[in-house]
Amino acid sequence: MAKKDLGRFRYRGTPNGRLYLTDENPSNPVEGDTLIFPGAGAGRYYIKKQSDESVTNSTALQNDDDFVYNFVAPGVYLIEASITYRGALDADIKIDWVASAGAAQVTTRRCIGPAAGTTIYSSSDVVRMSAHNLTTSVRYGTYESEAGVIMESFMVDTAATGTLQMRWAQYATSTTATVISLNSYLLIERLKDLNVPAIKNYASGAWGVIAF
Numbered sequence: 001m002a003k004k005d006l007g008r009f010r011y012r013g014t015p016n017g018r019l020y021l022t023d024e025n026p027s028n029p030v031e032g033d034t035l036i037f038p039g040a041g042a043g044r045y046y047i048k049k050q051s052d053e054s055v056t057n058s059t060a061l062q063n064d065d066d067f068v069y070n071f072v073a074p075g076v077y078l079i080e081a082s083i084t085y086r087g088a089l090d091a092d093i094k095i096d097w098v099a100s101a102g103a104a105q106v107t108t109r110r111c112i113g114p115a116a117g118t119t120i121y122s123s124s125d126v127v128r129m130s131a132h133n134l135t136t137s138v139r140y141g142t143y144e145s146e147a148g149v150i151m152e153s154f155m156v157d158t159a160a161t162g163t164l165q166m167r168w169a170q171y172a173t174s175t176t177a178t179v180i181s182l183n184s185y186l187l188i189e190r191l192k193d194l195n196v197p198a199i200k201n202y203a204s205g206a207w208g209v210i211a212f
Helices: none
Strands: 008-012 043-048 053-055 062-071 075-086 093-099 103-105 109-114 127-132 138-140 148-158 162-170 178-180 185-191 207-211
Touching: 043 062, 053 062, 053 162, 062 075, 062 185, 075 162, 093 103, 093 148, 109 138, 127 138, 138 148, 162 178
Parallel strands: none
Antiparallel strands: 008 207, 043 185, 053 178, 062 162, 075 148, 075 178, 075 185, 093 138, 093 162, 103 148, 109 127, 109 148
16 A cells, blocks of 8 residues: 655544554654555445456356456455346356455355246246355356346455456357346445554553654
């Protein structure tokens, strides 16, 4: 994470006071040391598919053209996917995620969407709701018109910069294209993490000035 000099602020330690320092010798902080507050740079971002994307006659998982995100580290991210799609009824669709080294899944991946073998607009349609790891290939039913919607969400913790990539394919080969619509999108939120361990505890009542 880049250091930014935002000005000088007074601090006063408490018995449990914590300051997260980037100084090479954090046990001896001095005026002018740089502080990084957990969650610096937190914000909400989105990726919208630029166009329909299709897979035909293939069960090999392939990278989605749009749904890849470059992490900034350190950070905790909430990922929410809304996927609108269509395909042959007997083909279904499968999805997984690939995170680069340094990114750890910190919650289960919540998967909600049409169950395998569903039929469009039928009262017998079944919705699957399950929890998985990122690398699990999750199967969803497909509809012949653009009426299928998949919702997935999970959190990851990044110790190093890297990428998160969604992959998908047909579950069973079909000469009818399976299509993820341009109406699909990702929401990515970098969260404030208040649970970073203390690097330095200052004595109660002590005053000082640090630039951050």
